[in-house]
Amino acid sequence: MSIPTSALRIKFLRESSRANPPSVATPGSAGMDLRADIDDETLTIAPGARAAIPTGIAIEIETPGLAGFVYSRSGLGAKHGLTVAQGVGVIDPDYRGEIIVWLLNTADEPRTISRHERIAQLILAPVVRPVVIAVEELGDTRRGSGGFGHSGKV
Numbered sequence: 001m002s003i004p005t006s007a008l009r010i011k012f013l014r015e016s017s018r019a020n021p022p023s024v025a026t027p028g029s030a031g032m033d034l035r036a037d038i039d040d041e042t043l044t045i046a047p048g049a050r051a052a053i054p055t056g057i058a059i060e061i062e063t064p065g066l067a068g069f070v071y072s073r074s075g076l077g078a079k080h081g082l083t084v085a086q087g088v089g090v091i092d093p094d095y096r097g098e099i100i101v102w103l104l105n106t107a108d109e110p111r112t113i114s115r116h117e118r119i120a121q122l123i124l125a126p127v128v129r130p131v132v133i134a135v136e137e138l139g140d141t142r143r144g145s146g147g148f149g150h151s152g153k154v
Contacts, residue, residue: 003028006124007062013037013098017056020116031071031121034101036113044112045105050085053119055099059091067093067127070101070120081107084120091122 012018014037022032036043037056045051061068068091072083085102101120105111113119 003030006066008124009060009062011058011060011096012056013058014056016116022055022057022122031123033073033118034070034099034120034122035116036101036119038113038115040115042112042114044110045082045103046110047105047108050102050104053101053103053113055101055119058096058098059122060096061091061093061124063124064093065126066124067091068099069123069125070099071123073118073121076119077106080111081105082111082113082119089120 010021012021017035017037020035020037022034024032034055034057036053038053043051043053059068070084070089070091077083082103082105085104089101091099099122103113103119
């Protein structure tokens with residue numbers, strides 16, 4: 001299976017980030033791993049605390065209609081409790097500043113990350129800007145306005 005490609009211009013803000021650029025782990029990986037470009041060798045995040053982790057890069061997405069999305073790395077989140085603090089970070093196509101990843105420690109004990117450790121993954125995905133149309137009524141559906149738990153557990 002071939003994954004489509006798009007040009008992504010990367011500006012390295014520090015030499016340490018140039019030596020450890022974002023990369024994909026396998027040919028089939030959906031996301032590029034972002035690395036911690038921290039000043040110290042390690043950074044410890046207390047239980048329940050958040051930390052802003054610089055990546056040392058800024059990007060320019062060349063393909064119109066795409067934006068960057070920063071997701072948690074599954075192993076870091078599931079095994080160690082370090083997740084992207086806001087759920088998913090959005091990198092707007094016109095943003096040119098450093099990508100900062102906010103990590104949240106959901107574990108019951110402190111977690112430490114190391115300089116250049118893979119901390120999150122960047123995925124480019126299409127975006128659609130809606131044209132808002134005010135209406136008095138919405139179309140009918142089988143579900144209607146049924147909310148949480150409406151369809152049952154099974």
